Amino acid sequence: MQAIFLAIGNAAGTSGKSQAWFSQKKHERKKDELLRYLHQARHADEHGIAPIASMLPGIMTIRTPEGFPLFSIPGFLPVNLDPEFEKNSKLTVLHAPPQVALRAVENKGVRYEPPTEHLGTPLTDRSIANIAWLGLKYHGEMVIEAESMAANP
Structure with missing residues (x-):
């Protein structure tokens, strides 16, 4: 998801319209619990040593x-x-059955709890599979929006 986000950011280029749109997406990623958690969990997994998930019996x-x-x-x-x-x-x-559960992650002294909502809607299914699916869905929709913007400058 990070690669998608960065690729779209690079493709936004110098167009004022696309830059404004991507700036809004960056703001959304910082404010939305699920998107922020996924971004920080990826960072913690790649650069940290603490596990980002646990096995529950x-x-x-x-x-x-x-x-x-x-x-x-x-x-x-x-x-x-x-x-x-x-x-x-x-x-x-x-x-x-046993299941995998997300753990809180930490980055630069800030703790990020697993999300309880996404885009203002409470998460009724907080499973790791649903969190991942919602993140992929969001980024897929972002690609569609970016393609539409590129086709209609």
Whole structure:
């Protein structure tokens, strides 16, 4: 994404219209939580030594018929319980698989938390895959805008 951003910035050239548009995009990247985080996480990954993501263990939770958790077992891998157990006990067994989670990153003493919103909209899916997809989508749309501007100076 950084390469796309830099290539578009270089292509903006000396045209006042394209420079103003790219300046707005740079401002947006600084202000938007998701874009800022992706930019800083790339920087931390490339120039730092701290990890930018962590592996979270899977978890098994057993809930009452009312939905209250009785107990949870972190790090527990899914197992096939006797199907009669859930049917007869009325307890619910939930398995959450292990997953990769983004970590806060630091650059020049400033801490950047994983994003909770993008372009003013709260993120309901904060998975690493969705964060990456939203970043790629934004940059893809930016390329389309730049191509349109080049075709209609």
